[in-house]
């Protein structure tokens with residue numbers, strides 16, 4: 381930590397406090413726990429997110445989850461190795477990209493999933509780890525470091541001492557702000573609409589990117605198994621593009637040729653511009 385170095389007395393209660401139980405915080409906690417490091421995760425919301433967000437895990441991410449002992453759990457919620465079919469402005473398929481074989485990191489490159497499913501699995505995993513204390517509905521208000529550790533204060537007034545703190549509290553990170561750490565990177569200029577959908581009629585088992593300049597859209601398959609256990613619903617986000625997640629009945633579409641397992645398709649469909 382770069383700022384706020386004062387000498388605060390107090391015993392260290394845990395090795396690491398992770399602020400934020402999003403994908404980054406829970407993955408970091410799982411990696412630490414896999415190495416026997418005691419972790420306390422503090423999340424301000426009462427539960428993990430149920431909003432449609434990220435829709436594809438790549439091979440590097442799966443390798444990371446594998447290192448944390450999460451691979452068997454995540455196999456339940458992904459559609460492995462779908463590849464992507466690209467369409468031109470007229471709706472004609474131009475080409476389809478897929479992982480080569482053998483896989484460079486032992487996993488296919490493109491694996492559609494739904495972020496709420498991932499977060500739920502990560503939280504369930506952490507709850508089963510003896511060295512992890514996952515505390516929901518616990519918002520961090522302050523972080524101050526001294527020579528021997530970090531003092532974390534929650535909005536409820538609780539104080540924790542840890543050797544280290546990880547600020548995994550998202551794009552509007554309070555930890556980062558307190559420490560004067562700037563946000564790097566940039567966002568898309570355009571606003572997109574993202575939705576998870578059950579009962580969608582598409583049965584393609586690959587991602588579809590529609591390159592229509594007027595109405596760009598992406599559609600990807602979703603896991604039938606995950607859909608059966610999660611509360612997926614259509615969520616309108618913005619008036620530009622609809623992202624849809626669909627569930628297929630088992631066996632209706634078939635898995636990718638080089639992969640056994642469940643079917644899941646993720647798709648995104650165009651929404652007319654205002655007045656269009």
Ligand SMILES: Cc1cc2nc3c(=O)[nH]c(=O)nc-3n(C[C@H](O)[C@H](O)[C@H](O)COP(=O)(O)OP(=O)(O)OC[C@H]3O[C@@H](n4cnc5c(N)ncnc54)[C@H](O)[C@@H]3O)c2cc1C
Pocket residue numbers: 399400401402403404405422423424425432433434435436495518519520521548549550551553554555574617
């Ligand atoms: C609509 C939408 C669509 C997206 N689509 C994609 C996509 O297609 N592909 C892709 O790769 N990414 C996508 N993303 C981005 C992706 O969701 C984020 O990159 C990802 O969630 C970041 O994970 P994170 O753990 O860093 O942060 P977050 O998921 O933001 O998690 C941070 C957590 O910290 C908690 N928190 C915040 N402040 C505090 C505090 N003071 N104390 C305690 N807890 C706190 C929050 O409640 C939250 O649970 C999308 C995002 C959105 C919103």
